[in-house]
Amino acid sequence: MNTQGETVHIIQNSNLESQLHEGEKVTKRHLINILNYINFQDGTILINLKHKLYNNTISLKAKPQPCLDDRLECFWIETEGLQQKIKSYEFLHFITTDSQKMILVKPELKSLNEEGISFYLPDTCYEVSFRKAKRHLCKGINVEFIQNGVIFHGYLLEFSAFAFSVEISIDPPQTFHWVNPESTVLITLKKNQDILYSDECKIIRQNLNQKTRTFVLEPINNQMPRFKPKEFRSPRHELSPSPNIIFTHPLSGELINLKVEDISGSGFSVEEHYDNSVLLPGMIISELEIEYAKNCKLNCKAQVIYRNVHKTEDGKTYLKSGIAILDMDMQDQVKLSSLLHQVTDKRSYVCSTVNLDTLWKFFFEAGFVYPKKYDFIHANKEKFKETYRKLYLENPNIARHFIYQDNGIIHGHISMLRFYKNTWLFHHHVATGSRFSGAGLIVLDQIGRYVNDFYCLYSTHMNFVISYFRPENKFPSRVFGDFTKYLNNPKGCSLDPFAYLHFPKSFEQFIKIKINNTELVKAQPDDLSELGSFYEYKSGGLMFHALDLEPDMIEDNELNNEYLQVGFKRERHIFSLKRYGDLKAIIIVNVSDIGLNMSNVNDCIQVFVINSDDLHRNILYYFLSLLTKYYEQNEIPVLLYPVSYAMRQSIPYEKLYNLWVISTQYTDNYLKYMELLFKRGNKNNIEILQSS
Numbered sequence: 001m002n003t004q005g006e007t008v009h010i011i012q013n014s015n016l017e018s019q020l021h022e023g024e025k026v027t028k029r030h031l032i033n034i035l036n037y038i039n040f041q042d043g044t045i046l047i048n049l050k051h052k053l054y055n056n057t058i059s060l061k062a063k064p065q066p067c068l069d070d071r072l073e074c075f076w077i078e079t080e081g082l083q084q085k086i087k088s089y090e091f092l093h094f095i096t097t098d099s100q101k102m103i104l105v106k107p108e109l110k111s112l113n114e115e116g117i118s119f120y121l122p123d124t125c126y127e128v129s130f131r132k133a134k135r136h137l138c139k140g141i142n143v144e145f146i147q148n149g150v151i152f153h154g155y156l157l158e159f160s161a162f163a164f165s166v167e168i169s170i171d172p173p174q175t176f177h178w179v180n181p182e183s184t185v186l187i188t189l190k191k192n193q194d195i196l197y198s199d200e201c202k203i204i205r206q207n208l209n210q211k212t213r214t215f216v217l218e219p220i221n222n223q224m225p226r227f228k229p230k231e232f233r234s235p236r237h238e239l240s241p242s243p244n245i246i247f248t249h250p251l252s253g254e255l256i257n258l259k260v261e262d263i264s265g266s267g268f269s270v271e272e273h274y275d276n277s278v279l280l281p282g283m284i285i286s287e288l289e290i291e292y293a294k295n296c297k298l299n300c301k302a303q304v305i306y307r308n309v310h311k312t313e314d315g316k317t318y319l320k321s322g323i324a325i326l327d328m329d330m331q332d333q334v335k336l337s338s339l340l341h342q343v344t345d346k347r348s349y350v351c352s353t354v355n356l357d358t359l360w361k362f363f364f365e366a367g368f369v370y371p372k373k374y375d376f377i378h379a380n381k382e383k384f385k386e387t388y389r390k391l392y393l394e395n396p397n398i399a400r401h402f403i404y405q406d407n408g409i410i411h412g413h414i415s416m417l418r419f420y421k422n423t424w425l426f427h428h429h430v431a432t433g434s435r436f437s438g439a440g441l442i443v444l445d446q447i448g449r450y451v452n453d454f455y456c457l458y459s460t461h462m463n464f465v466i467s468y469f470r471p472e473n474k475f476p477s478r479v480f481g482d483f484t485k486y487l488n489n490p491k492g493c494s495l496d497p498f499a500y501l502h503f504p505k506s507f508e509q510f511i512k513i514k515i516n517n518t519e520l521v522k523a524q525p526d527d528l529s530e531l532g533s534f535y536e537y538k539s540g541g542l543m544f545h546a547l548d549l550e551p552d553m554i555e556d557n558e559l560n561n562e563y564l565q566v567g568f569k570r571e572r573h574i575f576s577l578k579r580y581g582d583l584k585a586i587i588i589v590n591v592s593d594i595g596l597n598m599s600n601v602n603d604c605i606q607v608f609v610i611n612s613d614d615l616h617r618n619i620l621y622y623f624l625s626l627l628t629k630y631y632e633q634n635e636i637p638v639l640l641y642p643v644s645y646a647m648r649q650s651i652p653y654e655k656l657y658n659l660w661v662i663s664t665q666y667t668d669n670y671l672k673y674m675e676l677l678f679k680r681g682n683k684n685n686i687e688i689l690q691s692s
Contacts, residue, residue, distance in 0.1 A: 024127045026103050028070060031125055034096055034103065035064045035072060044077060045096050047117055049089035058089060062117060072107070075116040082114055091117070095128070104128040133160040134276050136252040141196065143168065144188040145215070150178050154212070156189055159251055161277035161307070161319065163204060163218045169211065176213055181206065187217060189251065196250045199224070199282045224282040224305045226324045227266075227456050232671040234264035234453050237343045245270060245323070247288040249278055260290070265337055265453025267305070267324040274317035279304045284326070290336075298336055300328040327457045330397040337450055347411075348446055349403045354392040356385070362410040368430040373598060380633070384595040391415075391596075396566035400424075402446040404431075404439040412439030414447050419570070419592070419602045421559050422463040423546045423661075424451075427597055429476075441678050444479070448671055455664035462664055464546040468601050468657045471497070480660040483673045492666040494541025499646040499653035502635040503605070503621075505628040520623045523574040523586060525551035531586045534610045538642060542661040547606075548572075549586075569593050573630065577615075577623060584615045587623065589630050601657070604637035609645040617649035 026034075038045065046059040060082070062074035076082060091112060096103045104126055107119035141156035143166045154168035166187070170176060179185075181203045189197040201217040243260045245268070256278055258270040268290070272279060283304045290298040306322040328336070338350040363369045369377065377384055391399050397418075404412035412431040416424045426447065431440025455462040469476035484495045528551045535544045543549075548556065554574060563570035571591040577584045588606040596602055605627060609615065628636055639657065640646050646653055662670060 026125050026127060028121055028123050028125075031096075031103065031105065031121060032067045032069075035067045038096065039064050039066055045074065045094050047074070047094045048092040049085070050092045051089050053088075057092065058085065059095075060085075062094075067121075070121040071110070071118065072121055073116065073118040076114075079114055086112060086114065094119075102128050102134075133162050133274060135160045136249075136254070136278065138251050139253075140191060141251055142190045144186075144190070146186040146188070147179060147183060150174065152179075156251065157214065159280065161272075161280055163216060164280075165214055165216045167212055167214050170213075176210070179203075179206075184220060185217070191250065194286065195284065197280060197283045219281065222281050222307050224303070226303055226305050226326070228665070230452070230668050232452060232668050232675075234266045234449070235340075235344065236262040236264045236269075237340060238262045239339075239343065241292075243290050243292045245288055246291055247285050250283060250285060251280075252278070254278070261320065263290075263340070265333075265340055265449070266456075267302070267322060269320055269322045272319045272321065274309070274319055277319045279307065279319070279321040279323075281305065281307050281321070285323075288323075298328070298332040300332065301326040325457065327459050328454075330459055331395070333454050333457070333460065334395065334400070337453065341446060341449075345442070347404050347406050348442065349405055350446070350450065351395050351400055352403060352405075354401070354403065355408070356388060356392060358408065358410060359388070359392065359413075360385075362413065362432070363430060366430045366432045368428070369598075377595075377598075380594050383593070387593050387595040390567055394566070396568065398563060398566060398568065400447075400450070402443045402450070404442050404446075412443040414443040416447060416465075417596060417602070418461060418559070419596075420464075420546065420548045421553065421556060422461045423548070424462055424465050425597070425602070426465060426467040427599075440475075445674065445678075448667070448674060451664060452667045452671060455667060464542060465662050465664060466546055467660045468498075468599065469660065471656055471658055476660075479674070479677070481658065482677075483662075483670060484660065486673050487666065487669055489666075490539070490541040491663070492669070493660070493662040494539065494543065496539055496541055496543050496641065496659045496661075497643050498606075498657045498659060499640040499643045499651065500655045500657050501638050501640070501651070501653040503624050503628065503638050505631065505634050505636065515619060515622060517581075518577070518579045518619060520575050520577050520587070520626065523554060523576040525554055527576040527583055527586060528554060528574075530583055531608055531610060535608075542663060543659055546661045563592075568596070571630075575627075577620075579614055579619075582611060584611050585609045585620070587627065589627050591630050594633070599657075600637045601639065603631075604639055607638060607640045609640070609642065612645050612648065615645075617651050620649075 035045075042063075044061045044063055047062050048057055048059050050057050061077040063077060065073045065075070091109045093104055093106045095105070105119075105122065106125065107121050110118040110120055135158045137158050138156045143154045143156055145152040145154060145166065145168050152168045152170065152174065154166050157165045157167055159165075184200045184202050187197070187199065187201050188195060200220045202220060204216040204218050206213055206215045238261065243263070244257055245260060246255070246257050248254070249256050258272065261269045261271050263269075270279070281304050285302045285304075288300055288302045290300065292298075302323045303326055304321055305324045308320045309317065310320060311317050334351045338352065341348040341350050360369075364374075390396065392401060399415065399417050401413065401415040403410055410432075414426065414429040416426050418424050429440065429444065431443070451462065451465060454460045467476065467480055469480060471477060471481070481495060484493045487493045528549055531549060532544050532551075535541075535549075560570050560572070569592055571589075573589040573591075575587045575589070577587055586608045588608075590602055590604055590606065592603045594600070594603060605624065607620070607624075609620075624638065640651065640653065643656065645651075
């Protein structure tokens with residue numbers, strides 16, 4: 001039985017000669033240098049022996065000693081049990097196994113015994129390659145072999161890009177009769193409990209050993225779609241110069257370095273020589289490095305998802321494999337996206353270093369900071385400046401910005417902010433009426449493509465995207481509002497209106513009202529469950545999930561801590577307003593840095609009225625006045641839901657805001673809609689954007 005961590009030292013191959021073909025000549029001098037390098041690396045060569053009667057071939061591993069001239073001495077790696085082998089077999093040739101191209105050597109035999117073998121090297125020998133893909137030895141890889149509900153365990157012996165062999169043990173009452181060679185098996189390869197590969201395979205052959213058995217298996221699939229197929233796939237680019245990928249092979253432990261053929265935000269493809277290929281469709285690479293130049297590297301977790309075979313004009317066979325990015329650090333996402341957006345359009349920038357004076361001038365000149373908004377900013381302008389310095393110069397993981405810029409002049413801008421655990425807020429969409437009249441559409445497309453590239457990655461924390469907009473604002477109404485109607489699926493995209501007002505901190509008018517049997521207490525999970533039931537009945541959309549209102553999120557402070565680590569503030573306090581023991585409303589106090597959002601929709605009080613019976617506006621005002629202590633400013637923004645409560649209670653509000661939420665599972669639908677809406681030359685949509 002082969003135990004974990006052991007290497008197979010005797011390799012049986014009854015048809016070795018037919019699998020080899022000769023290539024270029026190798027001189028004795030070059031061969032000696034290669035053999036000394038193998039010794040330097042503590043490597044081995046394969047000594048091939050042919051049975052004197054039965055014509056089958058075995059390969060024994062041997063360690064070459066330092067070679068100074070044409071005499072080579074080698075010692076066996078394993079000597080136990082070799083006496084009978086040596087008597088029954090005669091020397092055939094040896095193969096170097098450490099070089100990229102193997103060399104077949106037919107030397108003159110000097111001696112052969114149980115300790116080792118020695119030769120006189122020939123003047124010339126030949127590079128060789130297997131007519132089939134080269135097999136790579138493995139160690140320390142556990143195997144789960146599953147068929148018809150039965151799990152067998154064992155170890156991976158060797159693999160190629162097309163097949164692999166495993167050694168399987170039985171655990172009584174298991175028997176190998178339970179294995180049906182005509183049926184497929186599910187194979188899972190693991191190392192230290194990490195899954196490296198899992199897929200269905202067919203059994204090509206097996207030996208007849210009774211306690212442990214070797215199976216040669218061939219994967220069924222050459223395609224392993226990791227994510228839901230997209231109509232709007234990330235555009236692939238052939239870069240010049242092209243980067244390399246570097247990783248330690250998860251099965252063999254070898255260091256692999258391959259040239260990237262093309263790359264996108266979601267993955268890349270590479271090409272390999274057929275006979276030395278190492279990429280197995282479905283294989284997971286936990287640590288892969290994309291290297292553009294020295295010290296210019298990106299790191300990711302990846303998976304091989306497809307393989308295609310093709311031949312060149314000179315008859316050589318190559319494999320092209322596609323590799324999907326499974327996860328990538330947020331800062332590396334930005335580097336990759338920034339590079340690819342620049343390849344598409346040299347004026348498109350992702351999280352670039354921004355001249356803040358130029359940015360503020362752009363906001364004012366484009367009318368984004370209008371007089372009423374500036375009246376609010378003016379009182380806190382130094383805090384606004386500091387917030388934007390950190391956002392645009394330090395590029396924290398909680399924020400992203402996209403700019404369309406030419407010769408230092410900004411023509412379009414949009415940004416997004418992660419203000420909920422798995423939800424990002426689109427905001428600050430601005431464009432000028434300059435000669436780059438489509439800049440607003442370009443940055444909107446940029447941010448959409450960024451979402452489409454990276455939403456599947458855990459590090460991005462992007463299950464939902466939200467945006468607040470006023471119904472009378474024509475451009476977002478056409479984009480977000482009409483898309484909601486186009487999709488017609490509230491579980492894919494939803495729209496919920498809020499009444500927006502400012503509540504004065506010095507509000508004392510209703511302090512003396514009767515509030516008997518009414519209390520404001522810390523919300524409990526059951527209270528949020530009731531809010532969820534109310535919202536599902538009222539709307540049936542996505543807001544409840546996107547705003548982290550699920551009961552098990554009530555004590556989740558992970559995002560608050562992330563904000564603190566990058567020098568920002570985020571607090572959330574959730575209260576239940578109860579009257580005579582009945583839940584009337586959920587009130588959420590959101591506290592963040594001034595200026596993270598110009599309309600302060602993330603530095604505000606959110607009120608969700610569940611049961612408006614016996615909840616007079618004065619009672620609500622009273623408790624809002626108590627909550628103003630959390631804020632520094634004199635007037636606190638309030639978002640009130642549903643709007644019908646504000647209307648029934650004659651609560652004066654300044655404007656309506658629609659909260660748009662899309663599940664990122666539907667970004668393909670969104671991009672398809674955007675393509676239909678904003679075809680090149682659609683001046684009407686550009687004019688609407690400029691006037692918004």
